[in-house]
Amino acid sequence: MAPTRPSKGASSGGTSKGSKGSKPSNMSSSSRVSKPGGKPSGKKNVKRPPPQEVKSKARTAPENLARKKKRVYTEAELDLPKLNQITPVGVVKPKGKKKGKVFVDDQEGMMTILAMVNAEKEGQIESKMMKARQLEEIREAKKAEAEARMKEKKSKLDAVKDSIRNKKKNKGGKEWAAESSSPSSKSANGSKSAKGKRKSVSFA
Amino acid sequence: MRELTEEEAKVLFSKLANYTGRSLNNLIAPPEGDQTERHVFRLQGSRVYYLPLRLANYATSIPRANLLSAGTIIQGKFTKTMKFRLHITALSVIAPHSRYKVWIKANGEMPFLYGGNVLKAHAARWSEDCPEHSGVVVYSMNDEPLGFGVTARSTAEAKKLEPTGIVVFRQADAGEYLREEDSLFTA
DSSP states (O other): OTTHHHHHHHHHHHHHHTHHHHHHHHHHHHHHHHHHHHOTTSSOOOOOOOOOOOOOOOTTSHHHHHHTOOOOOOHHHHTOOGGGSSSOTTOOOOTTOOOSOOBOOSHHHHHHHHHHHHHHHHHHHHHHHHHHHHHHHHHHHHHHHHHHHHHHHHHHHHHHHHHHHHHHHHHHOHHHHHHHSOHHHHHHHHHHHHHHHHHHHHHO | OBOOBHHHHHHHHHHHHHHBOGGGHHHHSOOTTOOSOOEEEEEETTEEEEEEHHHHHHHTTSOGGGOOOOSSEEEEEEOTTSOEEEOGGGHHHHGGGBSSEEEEOHHHHHHHHTTOOEETTTEEEEOTTOOTTOEEEEEETTSOEEEEEEESSOHHHHHHSOTTSEEEEEEEETTHHHHTHHHHSOO
């Protein structure tokens, strides 16, 4: 038991030193490696990168903890019904957009707005003109129709007047009227003449 | 004093376009070869000013509350319902670019300058093919702009109108410089 103790103690002493003890051992190993390289008769001159110690990080290290962060779901992924969401429908504000007013001061922006407005106005004026022209046409047509009707009425009236004048003439010259009158007018005239006779009788 | 937003610019231009034709573009981008400096639109309170850029930049050094007016031309003001009302001061901007015009006789000038509408008896001549309810600039017989308004009848209808009928409804006349002296330039 006695020989084992010191060995254990030595090992434990080495471990207790930790990093301090490891460094010199590394140095020694590197020196050992360099020795065969330095020999010309040895293996080929292979340059190896200096060995690096790979340390496995503890589970509680902050990087490991960060990686295992819980996944955060966006609202779209959750597939919630729209009415159940916190922000009401239609109130959602676009992210990353500038708050407040958007000014236009550059010439191009102003010109585009003006061009849009001008086009709109010209369209309106054009439609107004078209409408006015159509209305004017309708009015003209109505006017022409009314004029034609008036003419017709007038001609009718003239015809009636003429016929009356003719009748008067007929009364004046009975013998001529009897010859010229048509059979239809004859009957009318005949009845009228009968009446006239009666009147003349009464007056007489 | 600040620049106009897109919406405000649209409202303003659509109002101006009532009276003017395509040459309104010259207000924003002066034709090449024109040596005058660039003019800009600025909003102060509810009023819109059209002034040289140089003046607009100077105006930034004055606190808003202390700034009464800037430049020489006031275009008009925005109402609370975001409509734009043109003032008589905008006449010098509109008149050179006017689309429709009405010239009034000497005996009709006074009634118009006192705030009356333009009667047919007072109108000497007017632009052809002018539709109803469109903006017109009223000129005297010496080609001096006196004000502006909107047509009550289209040109074709106005020809048939009796002499006492209204041809143009007045919107602004040069007489306002005296009548509205107290409120025209104050914010």
